[in-house]
Amino acid sequence: MRVFLTGATGYIGGSLAVRLVDEGHSVAGLVRSPAATDALRRLGIHPVGGSLDDTALLTHEARQADAVVNAADSDHGAAARALVAALVGSGKPLLHTSGSSIVADDTRGELSDKVFTEDDVDPASPWRPAPAKAARVTIDRLVMAAAREDVRSVVLCNSLIYGYGRGLARDSVQIPLLVAHAKATGVVRRIGRGHNVWSTAHIDDVVDLYLRALADAEPGSFYFVENGESSFADMTTAIAEVLGLGPAQPWGIDDAIAAWGHEPAVFALGSNSRVRGVRARQELDWRPRHSSTTDWIRRELTADRDSVRFP
Numbered sequence: 001m002r003v004f005l006t007g008a009t010g011y012i013g014g015s016l017a018v019r020l021v022d023e024g025h026s027v028a029g030l031v032r033s034p035a036a037t038d039a040l041r042r043l044g045i046h047p048v049g050g051s052l053d054d055t056a057l058l059t060h061e062a063r064q065a066d067a068v069v070n071a072a073d074s075d076h077g078a079a080a081r082a083l084v085a086a087l088v089g090s091g092k093p094l095l096h097t098s099g100s101s102i103v104a105d106d107t108r109g110e111l112s113d114k115v116f117t118e119d120d121v122d123p124a125s126p127w128r129p130a131p132a133k134a135a136r137v138t139i140d141r142l143v144m145a146a147a148r149e150d151v152r153s154v155v156l157c158n159s160l161i162y163g164y165g166r167g168l169a170r171d172s173v174q175i176p177l178l179v180a181h182a183k184a185t186g187v188v189r190r191i192g193r194g195h196n197v198w199s200t201a202h203i204d205d206v207v208d209l210y211l212r213a214l215a216d217a218e219p220g221s222f223y224f225v226e227n228g229e230s231s232f233a234d235m236t237t238a239i240a241e242v243l244g245l246g247p248a249q250p251w252g253i254d255d256a257i258a259a260w261g262h263e264p265a266v267f268a269l270g271s272n273s274r275v276r277g278v279r280a281r282q283e284l285d286w287r288p289r290h291s292s293t294t295d296w297i298r299r300e301l302t303a304d305r306d307s308v309r310f311p
Contacts, residue, residue, distance in 0.1 A: 003214075004065035006030040006052065006072035006079065008045055012097060012158070012206065013071030014167020017045050019207050028061060030072065039168055052079035062086035067093040067214055074098045080139045084146045084153070091150050093214050096143040098157040100199060100224060102133045104271035108253045109192020109232070112272040118222050118279045132267070140222065147220030154217040159199035159226040159275055161206055162293050164300070172203070174268050175293065177260065178239055179301070188240040188248040191256055191270035194233030198273045199226035202290030212284040224275040227288035232269065238297040 003020055007013025008029025017027045021044040029045045030052075031037055037047040050057040052072055062068045062083050070083055074097055087094055103116045121127055121137075123144070129137045146153040161172045182188040206225055213223065236248035256265035280286040290296070 001066045002026045002028065002064070003067045003069060004028045004030075004048075004061040005069045006058075007070070007097070008040060008047070009033070009036045009168045010071060011165045011167075011169040011172050011203070012161070013069070014169050015165045015203050016069065016071065016207050016210050018043055018166045019211065021045060023211075028065065030061070036168065043167065052076045055082040058082045059086040063090075065092070067095075069095040069097075069210065069214070071097045075136050075139065077135065077139050077142075080143055084143060084149075084151060087151045088146070088149045091152060093152045093154065093217070094143065094146065095210060095213055096140070096153065096155050098136060098140050098155050100157050100159045100226070100273045100275050101267045101271070102129050102137050102140070102157065103275060104130070104133070104267045104273040106130070106266055106270070107196055107272055108266075108270045109190065109194050109196050109250070111195040111197060111231070112274070114272070115274040115276060116224070117276050118224055121222070144220045144222055152217070152219045154213045154219075154221045155223070156210060156213060157222065157224050157275070158206060159201050159224065159273060160230075160293070161201055161203055162296055163203035163290070165203060166207070174198070175235065175239075175297065177264060177269070178236060179243075181259065182239060182243055182245060186245060188236050188243065188245055189251040189256070190232045190236040190248050191253060191265065192250055194236055194248065194250065195231055196270060196272045197229050197231045199224075199229045199275045200293050201225050201227050201288065202296070205288035205290055208288070209280055209284065209286050212280075212286055216284055218283070221279065221283070223280045223284075224277040225280065226275050226277045228291040228293075229274060230293045234294050235297065238294040239301070242297060242301040
């Protein structure tokens with residue numbers, strides 16, 4: 001199978017690309033940086049120079065491929081529309097990457113008991129996203145609706161992903177952000193009390209679900225990608241132990257926004273995003289093997305007095 005994949009140099013897309021190549025598929029990966037083309041070739045990935053703004057290129061590559069995976073930018077509506085339009089009437093798979101911050105709240109480190117399943121965010125449900133996430137949900141639903149035009153479209157809505165990437169990008173977003181800040185300042189920070197909880201998934205399990213979706217997902221499917229959950233209090237406590245620093249310290253939202261920006265502070269680190277991936281288990285027999293971010297932190301991060309070394 002020939003797969004056109006955006007985000008080939010990124011964390012999710014790169015990990016998936018390597019796995020596809022390992023399983024004998026041909027992968028054409030979109031790449032913006034000329035410096036990354038040789039690195040992709042060494043991984044067995046055919047580099048396609050361009051960007052998500054190049055509609056003609058996306059259209060050409062999508063039509064040449066047997067399947068398309070958009071793993072570059074969950075919020076790039078023009079790219080999603082171009083890929084959908086290119087595949088109308090083809091019956092080909094189109095996997096689109098979203099993120100579970102679509103259900104995130106603004107609790108600033110406090111716990112919410114709201115847990116979402118796929119049914120809760122169905123277009124027919126009364127649920128509506130926060131205004132900051134409405135555009136992303138619109139894109140998700142555009143992709144899902146392409147099923148009515150003979151595109152085998154699927155949205156995979158990832159939760160907090162951890163683990164080392166298998167491609168060019170090693171790190172995910174949330175845990176590495178906390179670790180980098182602690183390394184730079186000598187203090188592990190969390191938003192408020194850190195009682196807020198995110199559902200989580202290991203990158204290897206994420207990639208496994210993408211492969212299952214490519215092979216067998218029904219047109220118009222939407223899957224939350226999760227296996228377990230963790231509070232930021234527990235994750236930052238584990239980071240502090242590994243780094244040999246004092247206890248994790250609470251941080252007010254204004255200071256956090258000043259350091260990390262509004263989106264990371266409020267949605268990525270200060271909110272709850274609790275979801276259950278019911279459909280992937282029922283429809284694709286997905287059986288993730290990893291379930292604990294804190295076990296991973298304690299096992300995989302190695303600390304000394306001066307820095308963190310990633311084995």
